[in-house]
Amino acid sequence: MKVILQKDVLNLGDAGDIKEVADGYARNFLLPRRLAVRANDGNTKVIVHQKRLADLKRDKRTKVMKDLGASIDGKVFEIKVKVGENDRLFGSVTAGDIALAIKKTGIEIDKRKLDLGEPLKALGEYKLKVRLAEGVTPNIQVKVIGEA
Incomplete structure (x- = not known):
């Protein structure tokens, strides 16, 4: 049959x-x-x-994600966090914090699309990949800056 x-x-x-x-x-x-x-x-x-x-919908979504990826590729996002003595962070910087920093620039990205690996627990610059769609993975840079 x-x-x-x-x-x-x-x-x-x-x-x-x-x-x-x-x-x-x-x-x-x-x-x-x-x-x-x-x-x-x-x-x-x-x-x-x-x-x-389904193919048309997937192609349309991929095109939108490519445009979004081009708009954030290579951009630098700064996140200010409270630090204690010896520049140690209180807690860590998570994907939600980074998504909020990106949202402040007017671009909406789901925090699950950010590929952190582990939460950021120290000051400095980090390069991250954003998995928007199949084959669309722009890189962004995150600067974690301390404030007293």
């Missing part, structure tokens, strides 16, 4: 793929769990249309 996968199925295929499977596997596993639908002309046309829409 030919089926169109609605979701990714381990060891079978990805969503949108058309696969030939055993009748029992389709009737007893794939169809009841809504992992697949029978491949007929109507369902095939719907899946092709959905794939085309």
